[in-house]
Amino acid sequence: MHGGGPVVSPGRALPEAYVREDVGLVERGAANLVRHIEIARKFGVPVVVAVNRFPTDTQRELASVRRAAESSGAACALADHWARGGDGALELADAVAAACRESAAPRFLYPLELPLRRKIEIIAREVYGADGVSYTDEAEASIDRYEALGDGNLPICMAKTHLSLSHDPARKGVPAGYTLPIREVRASIGAGFVYPLCGDMQTM
DSSP, rough: TTTSSSOOTSSSSOOOGSOOHHHHHHHHHHHOOOOHHHHHHHTTOOEEEEEEEOOOOOHHHHHHHHHHHHHTTOEEEEHHHHHHGGGHHHHHHHHHHHHHOOOOOOOSSOOTTTTTHOOOOOOOTTTTSSSSSOOHHHHHHHHHHHTTTTTTTOBBOOOOOOOSSSSSOOOOOSSSSEEEEEEEEETTTTTTTTEEEEETTOOO
16 A cells, blocks of 8 residues: 555455555555664664565565565565464564574663653654644643653653554655644653654544
């Protein structure tokens, strides 16, 4: 879908675009994968891309994903443990074990001492590629309250759709040139984090 393919809906058959070879579609969608690798590498840890291989995936499509991952500095491993059990996960297990051996202490995007708004804005720009952040009056008031109560040094855990790098699940690929809207800001003081709600994101 990140390459411009049709929407996949739960409970419905996969569209034809996903069951026949289309290397171009995979290559265009790999821009999203590359961006995720870049994000993970910001933290200074090795990255392993696990490619969940299915019968409709062709060798040329799989090779294009591997090229995109490896050219971006990640290890890449095929996995079909859903079909072959443990034997299907050996390549992935070896890649993860190798990454663990070379792993170092992670770098963080911000010091906890920064104000909450600054931490939110760093995540929006550095991770999601947004130009900036907008806050509702309610979100602004919540941030001010948490900081006044002495909770401004907590880390941020963004509540955001997993379907896009942005707040909008329909924006595929690598969205740019947008403002990340923060509708509400809540805190889980016992767990130790503040969580902004991005766009229409709902919580349970």
